[in-house]
Amino acid sequence: MMKNIGIIIELDNGKIKETNFGMITLARAKDTELFAVVMDADAASVKEDLELFGITKIVEVCLSKDQQANPVVRAKVIINVIKAYNICAVFGLSTATGKDLLPRIAAFLEASLVMDCYAVDLEQNLVKTSQYSGKTIATIKVTGDVLVFGVRPNAVEPVKAQASARIVKLKLDESNLVAKGFRVIKTSEVDESTNINLVEADVIIAGGRGMKNGDNFTILSKCAEKLNAAVGASRVAVDAGWVPYSMQVGQTGEKVSPMVYIACGISGSVQHFAGMKTSGMVIAINTDGNASIMSNCDYYVKADALEIIPELIKHLEND
Amino acid sequence: MQIYICVKHVPDSAANITIVEKNRIDENLTFLLNPYDEHAVTEAVRIKDNLPDSEIVAVCLGKDDAEKTLRSAMAMGADRGLLIASDKNHDSIETAQALKAAIEQDGNPGLIFTGKESIDAEGMQTMFRIGALLDLPVATNVVNLDIEAGRAVVDCALSGGTANTYELSLPCVIGAGRGLNTPRYPTFPDVVKSKKKPVKKIAFYDLKIEPSKAGMKIVELEPLLQKREPKEIKGDAGEVAKKILRILKDEARVI
Numbered sequence: 001m002m003k004n005i006g007i008i009i010e011l012d013n014g015k016i017k018e019t020n021f022g023m024i025t026l027a028r029a030k031d032t033e034l035f036a037v038v039m040d041a042d043a044a045s046v047k048e049d050l051e052l053f054g055i056t057k058i059v060e061v062c063l064s065k066d067q068q069a070n071p072v073v074r075a076k077v078i079i080n081v082i083k084a085y086n087i088c089a090v091f092g093l094s095t096a097t098g099k100d101l102l103p104r105i106a107a108f109l110e111a112s113l114v115m116d117c118y119a120v121d122l123e124q125n126l127v128k129t130s131q132y133s134g135k136t137i138a139t140i141k142v143t144g145d146v147l148v149f150g151v152r153p154n155a156v157e158p159v160k161a162q163a164s165a166r167i168v169k170l171k172l173d174e175s176n177l178v179a180k181g182f183r184v185i186k187t188s189e190v191d192e193s194t195n196i197n198l199v200e201a202d203v204i205i206a207g208g209r210g211m212k213n214g215d216n217f218t219i220l221s222k223c224a225e226k227l228n229a230a231v232g233a234s235r236v237a238v239d240a241g242w243v244p245y246s247m248q249v250g251q252t253g254e255k256v257s258p259m260v261y262i263a264c265g266i267s268g269s270v271q272h273f274a275g276m277k278t279s280g281m282v283i284a285i286n287t288d289g290n291a292s293i294m295s296n297c298d299y300y301v302k303a304d305a306l307e308i309i310p311e312l313i314k315h316l317e318n319d
Numbered sequence: 320m321q322i323y324i325c326v327k328h329v330p331d332s333a334a335n336i337t338i339v340e341k342n343r344i345d346e347n348l349t350f351l352l353n354p355y356d357e358h359a360v361t362e363a364v365r366i367k368d369n370l371p372d373s374e375i376v377a378v379c380l381g382k383d384d385a386e387k388t389l390r391s392a393m394a395m396g397a398d399r400g401l402l403i404a405s406d407k408n409h410d411s412i413e414t415a416q417a418l419k420a421a422i423e424q425d426g427n428p429g430l431i432f433t434g435k436e437s438i439d440a441e442g443m444q445t446m447f448r449i450g451a452l453l454d455l456p457v458a459t460n461v462v463n464l465d466i467e468a469g470r471a472v473v474d475c476a477l478s479g480g481t482a483n484t485y486e487l488s489l490p491c492v493i494g495a496g497r498g499l500n501t502p503r504y505p506t507f508p509d510v511v512k513s514k515k516k517p518v519k520k521i522a523f524y525d526l527k528i529e530p531s532k533a534g535m536k537i538v539e540l541e542p543l544l545q546k547r548e549p550k551e552i553k554g555d556a557g558e559v560a561k562k563i564l565r566i567l568k569d570e571a572r573v574i
């Protein structure tokens with residue numbers, strides 16, 4: 001039987017975030033029809049991009065600015081979509097926005113939910129995610145009429161599968177969209193042009209205690225700018241007040257899976273690994289050859305990061 | 320105001336995890352209060368400082384030895400504990416149902432706290448399920464909280480150091496994020512005092528939870544194996560920089 005799958009598309013200033021394509025790739029399965037739900041733009045503007053990855057229906061929902069900003073309203077919109085199109089599985093990204101949206105949907109429907117997953121088998125309803133601070137991979141059997149999945153950004157390689165899509169406009173029943181006791185006072189616009197989002201970055205250059213002070217992080221920022229990378233940090237660097245908490249990678253910080261993770265002056269504690277062990281390639285720069293990150297990476301440099309990084313910047317500038 | 324804090328008894332993040340019987344961990348290791356829940360307790364204590372009539376109740380669904388985590392919460396300032404004892408592991412649907420039932424049975428929540436996630440299951444959802452069951456508004460990853468005139472104003476952290484500000488009517492459910500406060504670790508006298516605070520124990524099955532048609536069941540756990548084979552990049556700083564660039568270009572293809 002044909003299954004209808006809903007995919008919540010995350011946009012950034014009206015443009016599709018690249019990381020959606022990996023999610024669509026993950027959601028594609030035999031005998032399924034893929035419904036992309038677009039809440040923040042007109043569907044026509046994203047149609048071609050979505051078709052490239054196999055979307056065949058685009059559900060366009062028109063929301064007022066106020067409604068767009070309210071995660072409770074958004075969750076109820078998705079529930080409307082689920083009911084209107086008989087959707088049995090919903091995929092969204094496990095980003096900051098997704099973490100405030102997908103659990104609301106699952107809670108309202110009393111549906112199963114696995115966040116931060118990177119593999120889904122819709123025939124057997126099996127999902128893979130990490131547990132125990134990233135030390136184990138759990139395979140979870142999900143049951144129920146509707147299954148909700150939060151997909152770890154960057155965890156799935158996008159694969160194209162050209163299709164042609166039809167835009168369907170869903171008329172919403174406003175009375176179904178009431179956010180009881182929940183009001184938005186202010187939303188912050190993330191300025192993506194200057195601040196590359198840590199969880200979605202292809203390259204992360206991170207610093208730890210070995211960076212010695214906050215000023216030295218400007219060296220990392222400079223290198224990151226040249227590499228089109230984001231800057232991350234260990235908890236020690238955050239606790240010392242050198243950089244804000246939002247830059248912390250690890251068990252109690254962000255969980256990231258960039259293509260390349262460059263760790264500068266980071267020893268590689270279990271808690272730090274919990275946040276970056278799913279990275280593609282790990283390059284460690286550390287003065288101590290015995291630091292645990294040195295035996296758990298792809299490349300290591302036994303040297304002072306404060307000597308290597310400026311050289312790297314110099315070569316990037318001359319490139 | 321009665322403030323309930325859901326606290327989870329979780330394995331120490333620094334402990335090595337051993338998998339037994341395919342889908343369980345060997346629980347013979349150090350368990351402690353979930354780190355995010357420490358922020359929840361600390362925040363509840365701060366609120367009580369301003370509203371001295373408040374009572375702080377820590378609630379935990381866990382095995383008998385989870386009482387230790389309730390004692391930690393009480394040493395940090397909770398007034399009493401509520402242990403929903405079960406020798407099984409429950410998914411977040413059952414957990415939320417049990418926490419809701421126990422809280423309802425016990426009192427009148429003016430505020431319910433959780434952490435933003437548990438570090439073992441990493442579910443990120445229990446607070447929303449409790450909120451839905453009690454029909455209360457929910458905010459998660461809360462890094463600033465002001466209680467005023469029957470409402471809560473919260474900042475919820477997003478990536479990049481930014482936050483959204485929401486207003487929730489009371490009672491509501493608050494998932495504490497790490498930026499919310501600095502946990503106040505107990506002093507020795509606090510620990511001694513906590514031993515005398517009451518813990519009420521109820522059995523999970525006495526709550527008569529209706530089975531849900533939805534569920535999440537762990538069928539297999541595997542260690543996340545590190546397959547990396549470290550290769551050294553040698554040379555002076557200039558040579559190393561050149562080699563790194565070549566790796567980024569030719570092997571990783573990110574530039």
Ligand SMILES: Cc1cc2nc3c(=O)[nH]c(=O)nc-3n(C[C@H](O)[C@H](O)[C@H](O)COP(=O)(O)OP(=O)(O)OC[C@H]3O[C@@H](n4cnc5c(N)ncnc54)[C@H](O)[C@@H]3O)c2cc1C
Binds near residue numbers: 235252266275287303
């Ligand atoms: C509940 C809990 C949660 C935690 N959550 C997190 C988390 O989310 N993220 C996190 O990172 N940590 C977390 N931690 C902390 C963690 O245990 C470590 O303390 C921390 O990761 C260490 O940071 P570090 O590697 O920067 O510092 P250190 O371990 O001190 O390592 C510094 C490294 O820098 C090297 N070094 C020194 N100078 C130089 C130089 N000039 N050039 C190159 N290398 C140099 C040293 O050889 C050393 O290896 C948590 C801890 C607990 C208990």
Ligand SMILES: Nc1ncnc2c1ncn2[C@@H]1O[C@H](COP(=O)(O)O)[C@@H](O)[C@H]1O
Binds near residue numbers: 378
């Ligand atoms: N068994 C439990 N007992 C008490 N509180 C729990 C339990 N499981 C989860 N919680 C609470 O829900 C939060 C989020 O957990 P999770 O949804 O598993 O990430 C935790 O930080 C706790 O506050």
